[in-house]
Amino acid sequence: MSGPDRIVIEGIGAVGGFGCGISVLSRALTEASSSPGTFDLSTGSGTVRIPAFLADVSRLGEFIPVRTLRRIDRFSRLALLGSHLALADAELPEAERSRLGIIIASGYGATGITYAFLKSFISDGDICASPTYFANSVHNSAAAHISIQLGATGPSLTVTHFHLSVPSALATARLWLAEGRVQRVLFGAVDELSELIGYVRFRMRHAPPDTPMTPLWTEMETSIPAEGAAFLLLARESAARGGYCTLEASTTGSMPNSGVPFPEAGLLVLGADGCPESGGRYAAAAQNVRVACYTPLYGSMPSGPAFDVAAGALILKGGRLFPSPGAAFRDFPATVPAGGDPVGTDRIACLTLAEDNAYGLTTLGKLPDTACVRAREGRTSS
């Protein structure tokens, strides 16, 4: 897969239950700890408090004036924060922003504002439906808000395909760069834990109280619902000014009977997120390969695989593995390397098992010691 047109992850922006920013994510990964907060749900039988990884979007004020945000819903605020964090991390000059392609992946889309739109006409009649809520409920509204704020007039894509969203959208990002349509793609994964999704999760996938996420356990549900945004600034290597790692490939498809084909990956990051049914499938896929799982740090959401990619990028850049959180591999005889071990590979693959026997696999590579790396290091030390 290596060639002149490699794709580089130049910057990462992340916000979630662990906190805000790449250094905070890096610390949570190093310490293998992150505690969920709580989310109050109103249900038919009163208010229920459930554990949840919630994101704090207050840092958005550092990047965008309050007045500009007045009509922008929480889903798009998460996306705007993630996108600005990634651009700041890469120190992308303002002049480069207008040429960005923008790709957003979300498992469920802007569910909070969609629910608010329904409420507007359910409570006051069809004639009182809110056009502002409706306009923001359109799936590509986050991509639109980002392009408007950045003045980015490149191509734009939004993918909403449950757990397949991230690997599927990353595949298209790679194509845009490989085809030379754009020099850079601002890629972002976003999901919001709205009232609606919180309730749906409560009804359909319900972990007992005080249960840590135990993603490969097939005995019971242990997922903790989450929200957040993970953004990657992707660039063609020739345009890149350094970065974390390369994005070697991203594939989706139906799981072959022979299992997932790992392209010589020395480490497999599992997107298992506490659902017993998929936990069993992940366990089957993870035989005979070194594995890691970081979902207990950011929780369960369909766009979570982007956080796995962020973790993989940090490992390849730092050269050291992060420990998988304690409960991740309970009762599971996998080859789980300890935290702090040398990476021992220049390939990390992130596996997502999605609905309908589909899978996604995103492969990252160690960034070779080339001019762009030196340029980056020279820049950060100056």
Add this chain to the structure above:
Amino acid sequence: MTTVEKLKAILVKDLNLEELTPGDIDENAPLFGEGLGLDSLDAVELVVVVQKHFGIDIQNMDEAKAAFQSVRSLASYIEGRLSGG
């Protein structure tokens, strides 16, 4: 409370003018463009706001444009409609 005062409070709340208080709004300033800085999406939201709070149905944007010059012009429009005008 006069219609003008009521409208100012409704605008701040329903159009999410978070950084303003009703007292900050000049009732004679243009709602759109350089005045309050509202746009076409706010205009259609305002149609719904008027429907919801005053029970007045504005049928098309031509009618709305005339009424939506300023807070004062909108208040006059609403008072006219409510008195059967």
Add this chain to the structure above:
Amino acid sequence: MSVEPIPITGMGCICAAGRNLSDSMRALLRGERHPAPPVRFASDHPIPHPVFEAVDFEEPPDFLRTSAFALHAAREAIADAGLDRESLGALRVGVCVGTTVGAVMSDETFCRGCLAGEVPDMAPIRRILRSNPADVIAREFGLSGPRQTVVTACSSGTDAVGIAGSWIRAGLCDAAIAGGADELGRITYIGFISLMITDDSPCKPFDRHRKGLNLGEGAAMVVLASERVLRRSGMRARSLVLGYGSAGDAYHLTAPRPDGAGLRSAISEALAASGVSPASVAFVNAHGTGTPDNDRVESRVLQDMLPGVPFLSTKGYTGHTLGAAGAIEAVFTAACLEMGKIPANAGFETPDPEIGITPVREVTMVEGTVALSESLAFGGNNSVVVLGKA
């Protein structure tokens, strides 16, 4: 730099104009259209707005109507390509589907139950989770290749066709089912009326007295295949995807950029990718929703970039089918190239001096082998696909 053309080996379509592509084309060429207030759902909005429903189509209870449309059109396209489950199983086939409603996690009955403090039945949510349109097609036909559900609002169908073409060029799959699907329901109906961009009479794209769009529903799918697979499998090329381009306005959530800069970039990129000069374009299947803003911006760009090229909107026959529109219009465009004629722009009567150009007013013979299909979307997405005669 131009890219390799991708053969279209099969096409399928369902919309208010017909249950398949040939019936739909017949209705278009006869000038038939039947917009009417919705019959499948009710609204307490005081003014009924005409829509284009696919009234003779019943979806199975376990799927969203959107996904049932997608599957219906995919079946026609796959049969048209001369493929079946078995021959598809021997290939790596991807699925790329554009939609809006097919990716929405809300159901009005369920939400009403939540708001009323009840414990609503989860069946509608389970149906949504089973109904991702790309997954439904992959499941039905046992397809193993890449999958993507594209939700770029009203350009989704065009984007899905363009992206699937890229997959094949890059060797990610041998063939792909690509298109768009959307159902009409209360949420979109009420939403578009709230934006005051719907016409309470049959829509009149590019007409001086146009008042807005009418909504529609349906789906269209194409089968795309690589040249290599085409030769091996005995499929024939019915049409060609020559190129695709897309660009953002970076302007407003719902209003198009007045200077049409995003659309201009998308047209330029699509023509360059196709290696086609503006002079060789036989016709343009415009987005032409019938809203004052869209038609003004779009016609200004056409006048500048493709002067004298015949253009029309087919939304006067189908309504605006949102995520399906780009796909439905792409198959109409390909079918028109095959037949060498285009239908009249339904609903157009009075030229608009502000627009300055007029769409075709009657069935018109076209010469040439290349045509454009355009989509403009909320969020400022502009997408263009260039189709060629096989």
